[in-house]
Amino acid sequence: MSTGASFDLVIRGAAVADGLGAPLAIADVAVRGDRIVAVGEVAGRGGVEIDGAGKVLAPGFIDVHTHDDWAVLAEPQHACKVLQGCTSIVVGNCGTSIAPGGEQVVARGGGFESIGAYLEALDNDPASVNTAALVGHGSVRTSVIGLRDNRPATEGELSAMRALVERAMVDGAVGLSSGLIYEPGKYAPEAELVALAGVAAAAGALYTTHMRNEGVGLLDSIAETVRLAEQTGVRVQISHHKASGRGAWGLVTQSLALIDAACAAGLDVMADQYPYTRGSTLLEQIVRAGELHGFGPEGDLTPAQVLIGAAPHHPEWEGRTLTELAEEWGCDGRAAADRVVAEEGRGCIVVLDTMTEADVETVMAHPSTLIGSDGIPLGGKPHPRLHHTFPRVLGHYAREKGVFSLETAISRMTGLSARRFGLADRGEVREGAYADLVLFDPDVIADTGTFTDPTTVPAGIDRVWVNGVCVAADGEHTGARPGRALRFSR
Numbered sequence: 001m002s003t004g005a006s007f008d009l010v011i012r013g014a015a016v017a018d019g020l021g022a023p024l025a026i027a028d029v030a031v032r033g034d035r036i037v038a039v040g041e042v043a044g045r046g047g048v049e050i051d052g053a054g055k056v057l058a059p060g061f062i063d064v065h066t067h068d069d070w071a072v073l074a075e076p077q078h079a080c081k082v083l084q085g086c087t088s089i090v091v092g093n094c095g096t097s098i099a100p101g102g103e104q105v106v107a108r109g110g111g112f113e114s115i116g117a118y119l120e121a122l123d124n125d126p127a128s129v130n131t132a133a134l135v136g137h138g139s140v141r142t143s144v145i146g147l148r149d150n151r152p153a154t155e156g157e158l159s160a161m162r163a164l165v166e167r168a169m170v171d172g173a174v175g176l177s178s179g180l181i182y183e184p185g186k187y188a189p190e191a192e193l194v195a196l197a198g199v200a201a202a203a204g205a206l207y208t209t210h211m212r213n214e215g216v217g218l219l220d221s222i223a224e225t226v227r228l229a230e231q232t233g234v235r236v237q238i239s240h241h242k243a244s245g246r247g248a249w250g251l252v253t254q255s256l257a258l259i260d261a262a263c264a265a266g267l268d269v270m271a272d273q274y275p276y277t278r279g280s281t282l283l284e285q286i287v288r289a290g291e292l293h294g295f296g297p298e299g300d301l302t303p304a305q306v307l308i309g310a311a312p313h314h315p316e317w318e319g320r321t322l323t324e325l326a327e328e329w330g331c332d333g334r335a336a337a338d339r340v341v342a343e344e345g346r347g348c349i350v351v352l353d354t355m356t357e358a359d360v361e362t363v364m365a366h367p368s369t370l371i372g373s374d375g376i377p378l379g380g381k382p383h384p385r386l387h388h389t390f391p392r393v394l395g396h397y398a399r400e401k402g403v404f405s406l407e408t409a410i411s412r413m414t415g416l417s418a419r420r421f422g423l424a425d426r427g428e429v430r431e432g433a434y435a436d437l438v439l440f441d442p443d444v445i446a447d448t449g450t451f452t453d454p455t456t457v458p459a460g461i462d463r464v465w466v467n468g469v470c471v472a473a474d475g476e477h478t479g480a481r482p483g484r485a486l487r488f489s490r
Contacts, residue, residue, distance in 0.1 A: 006044025007032050008468060014052025014439060019059040019415030019428040021407050029057060031435040034467040034482075039431055048470075052439055055462060056406070059414035059427045060087025060436035061390045065208075065239055065272050065372025067091070069098035069118075072127040072483075079477045080377060080387045081129055084458045087436035087466045088130040088486065090421055093239060093374070094210040095138030095179030100164050111139075116171030119485035128471045130436070132423060132486040134177040134208060135168035137196060141184045150187045158195055165199040172487025174421045175206030175237070180221075182285060186212065190224060194231050201234035204490045206421065208237040215245040222258045229267045237420065240374050241271035241363050244279060244354045246300050252359045256366050263368075270420065272372040273363050275392045277355040278451070280309060280376055280383040283348040287341050292322075292334045301354065303333020307451060310349035310379020311340065318381040319452055349376050351383050351451060364393075365403050370420060371413040384454035388447035391458035395446035406442060424489035435468035 009031040015024040016039065028042035063081060069091040072078055081089060092098070092115075099118045101111020112118040115133050122131055144160045145153060153161065165176055176196055179185045197207040207228065211221035222238070229236045238259070243251040262269045283306070286292065291301045303322035311317040317325060317340065326336035340348055363369055371393055375386030385392075390413055398409040418427030425433045438461060445460030457475045464472040469482035 004045065005047040006030075007037065007042070007046040009048045009050070009435070009465070010042050010044070010046030011050045011052045011057055011437070011439065012042070014055050014057035015442075016429050017056055017058040017407055017410045018430065019411055021411040023407060024056065029429060029437070031465070031468045034434055036429060036431055036433050036435050039429060050439065050463065054441070055439050056442045057429065057437060057439050058410045059429055059433075060438050060464060060466065061085045061413045062087070062417040062421075062423065062427055063089045063373050063389070064370055064417050064421060065090065065093050065274070065374045067093060067096070067374070067376050069133075071377040072129065072131050073121065073125070076125065076127040076481055077477050077479065078128050080375070080455070082464055082472050082477060083461065083475060084388060084390050085438035085440065085461050085464055086129060086390065087438070087464065088132065088423060088426055090132045090134060090174060090372075092134035092136050092173070093177050093208060095136045095177050095182060095185045097134060097136035097139045097177065099135070100139060100143050100168075114171055115168040115173045119172060119487065122483070122485035126481045127483040128477070128481045129466060129483045130426070130486050131483060132174045132421060132488070134175050134206075135165060135173045137176060137178040137188065137193070138182060138185045140164045140196070141188060145184065147184050149184065152189050153192055158192060161196060162199055165196050169199060169203035169205055169488075173205065174423075174488045175208055176200040177208045177239075179210040180212040181210060181214075190228070194228055197228055197234045198232040201232045203488070204422070205488055206237050207234040208239055210239045214240075214242055215248045218243055218248055218251045218255050219258065222255050226258065226262045226267065226269065229262065229269055235268040236270070238269070238271035240279070240372070241273050241369065242279070242355055243359050249356045249359060252362050256363065256368070259368050270368045270370065271363070272370040273360070274372060274374045274385045274389055275360065275364065275397055276383070276385055277353070277357055277360055278383065279352045279354060280349060280374070280385075281352065282346055283308075283337060283344070283350045284341050284346050286350065287337050292337055301352065303336065305353040306337070307351040307353070308340070308348065309351050309381045309383060310347065310376070311344050312347045312379070313344055315380055318379055347378070349378050349382070361397070361401065361403050364397060369412065370417050381452070382454055384447065384449035384451060387455055388449045388458055391445050391460065392447035394440075394442070395460070399442065422488040422490060423486055426486070435465055437465040439463040
């Protein structure tokens with residue numbers, strides 16, 4: 001703090017969003033250390049003074065659905081999130097977490113023994129963002145049974161998996177995630193999920209799920225998820241709620257009605273969403289599921305709808321569709337997919353054009369929906385959601401399309417998200433909250449990335465602070481790494 005200053009930072013005259021949906025209010029916000037200490041008319045001087053007139057000051061955005069487990073270690077500045085206003089992320093989604101890794105995986109540096117060990121690594125070598133972790137059912141099952149063992153767990157194996165989830169809860173995991181479309185999650189019977197979700201329920205934590213089918217089987221998947229909540233009492237978070245594949249378009253009206261009915265019956269069921277009509281996943285998953293042969297959740301997926309986002313061994317393939325590669329190689333699209341998987345394995349990430357805009361807006365408008373990018377930080381042409389999810393929601397969907405108010409949009413990516421995932425004193429602008437903040441121009445904020453140029457810097461974000469430290473200013477990273485490992489708080 002500067003000599004004579006009452007506060008480390010004062011942001012003056014901004015339109016303050018509290019993070020819980022209240023109307024914007026012009027106020028000063030003062031920060032001392034890592035906490036907000038005053039909101040209103042602040043008389044004392046700050047060591048740093050920022051003029052917020054004409055801007056919105058909001059809690060830093062919380063990305064509740066990421067796959068950044070390794071990225072915050074390998075590239076701790078994590079500019080893809082910081083520059084779009086994110087101050088906290090949740091890793092370990094879709095059943096895949098960096099821990100527990102199993103003895104062989106840990107020995108070769110492919111993971112951590114426990115969620116606790118992972119969080120301690122972040123304590124010791126901080127990133128620019130705060131990081132909370134889910135424990136992945138798929139990672140737990142792989143460490144006990146194996147990746148491709150298509151069978152139910154034995155009683156001994158189920159006991160071992162339960163013990164791993166219990167340890168993760170003690171270590172501070174914010175919940176248990178599942179990826180039931182992927183190996184090994186798709187081999188797990190409902191009873192296995194009930195047993196493990198019950199451990200999360202006992203801890204008060206979440207069960208987040210990439211359901212078995214987001215296409216024509218969407219409603220059956222919702223029903224399975226609701227049954228799990230009924231049997232365990234666990235709080236449920238449906239990951240990236242959508243209807244994927246032309247045959248499923250429009251089903252979100254019914255899936256949202258099922259969520260409403262579950263909540264009316266006393267269950268706690270919510271969802272999250274990314275703001276695009278294209279998704280992204282492993283090409284290997286598509287090939288193994290027979291998607292390009294008319295099988296799998298989407299059923300009607302064509303090679304022209306599959307864009308290569310990451311091909312580590314062949315970056316020249318990135319940004320091209322399977323159809324384009326097939327024409328170059330003189331084969332059909334399915335053969336092209338087989339060739340890419342043979343040469344890239346699980347390293348190939350693709351972007352899929354499978355959804356409709358009407359469904360995206362319907363899901364986004366529903367009060368059950370939080371915002372999460374589902375970005376995959378790999379390759380030279382990643383889905384633009386990795387860099388642009390939050391500005392796109394605020395600029396395109398709130399300001400331009402009027403899907404919801406700015407205040408509501410902010411609450412779905414800040415205060416409500418923090419409360420949902422047990423992140424104490426995060427996601428709100430109030431006295432005593434952590435000073436995770438973003439200052440932006442509401443008339444300018446926008447996503448600028450495209451599917452051919454996805455890694456641009458979003459427009460309209462002036463400043464970002466994490467725990468009171470400025471990590472981004474005018475579209476540039478400051479180099480600061482004040483992030484913390486976050487543990488679950490009831």
